[in-house]
Amino acid sequence: MADNSEEKKHHFLHRNKDKDETPKEKDPEKELKKHKNRENLGKVTAIAAGAYALHEKHKAKKDPENASKHKVAQEIAATVAVGAGGLAFHEHHKKKEAKKELKEQGKK
Template sequence: MAEEKQHHRLFHHKNREEEGGPVDHKKKVKHHSHLQKIGELGAVAAGAYALHEKHKAKKDPENAHKHKIKQEIAAVAAVGAGGFAFHEHHQKKEAKKEKKAAEKGRHH
């Protein structure tokens, strides 16, 4: 009995840019915009957690060291998420420029 092995295409998705096919610039701008918002939300959440741990460190002197470590980790996560949001903001701006250039080329 010949059983055919089915391959799932989960990680074999090809990018349209790499294939040389048409690029949906509107979709690209929207994608980077969503990722920027996720980065911003992550930064806010991590910052809020850092402040929460700072408050806990003051209220619980026995475990203050543990809370300060958690606070520092949350602060680093907030900075990282902010950097990601900043990166995606620039990617979005670049995608908008590409979209505008593609629209100019199409009309002439």
């Protein structure tokens, strides 16, 4: 077997350690925009899921035959609404950090 040190085999789980890897600098303006969009998406999702939960609650009252199905859907929608609200809250704080970083750089 010949020693081919130049021809290194790569496996998808192993990264190439020969490359000079430097972390990319993040653009604060792009970060601000990204977090703002995600915050808005979280808000909209929370509102939509909350509205759907109320809709299912109403359906459970109107249709006692399938009330258990509607109650399950209501609980799932309520859980999604809470999760989306948490995401919006998290992204709001990330947006504030990005704004602070932008201000430190003197861009805005």
